[in-house]
Amino acid sequence: MSMRTAMRTSAMAAATATMTMMTMTSAAAVPSWEHDHLNQQDPKAGVRPVKCVGDSRGMACYADSGEWFSANDKKDDERSVVINWELLDREGQLMRRGNAWKTGSSNWGYRNKSFPEYDRTRFRLCTGKHKGHRTDSNCTKWRMSNA
Missing domain, CATH: 1.20.5 (Single alpha-helices involved in coiled-coils or other helix-helix interfaces)
Structure with missing residues (x-):
């Protein structure tokens, strides 16, 4: 050769x-999907939602202080509301992502997460079938917040 x-x-x-x-x-x-349920108690102690999204199906909120997600399902039907969320680093790279499911209607559900400081969180409200964790494509627009 x-x-x-x-x-x-x-x-x-x-x-x-x-x-x-x-x-x-x-x-x-x-990153793989994290699956949570919005079944923790209302934090009440100084945690206020700073950003919310919603429509006729429900409302989803995120509080930077303490990294709390909350949601309310406004419709008593076979669909659940679910928060899709993504954690982005300073450069906009996807670091973590997940779903937080709210089963049952007429009350609020809560979930606390732990995110690094200075990263950004975006979230939206969707509906889906809780069994099998199947989210519909019918979602609100993404809402950006700082973690």
Whole structure:
């Protein structure tokens, strides 16, 4: 094998290895879904929702202070309301994501999370089937908040 052929082969192998590593890194970088239930007690102690989204189905809120999610299901039907949330770092990279389910209507549900300071949280209200954690595509627009 000539020196030129050996160098081409080596360069192609290096490029293939780099592309493989990049593919593996980006696939591994997507965080898995966290599934929670909004079944904790009302925190009451100084935690106020600073951002809320809602529609005729319900309301979802997020309080930066203490990282509390809350939701209310306004419809007594077979669908549950669910908060989809995402935690983004300063550069906008997705760090964590999850769903917080509120089963049953007519009262508020709460869930406390623990997020790093200075990251940003975005959330929206959706409906879905709690069994199997299936969220509908019918959701409100994302609402941004700072964690």
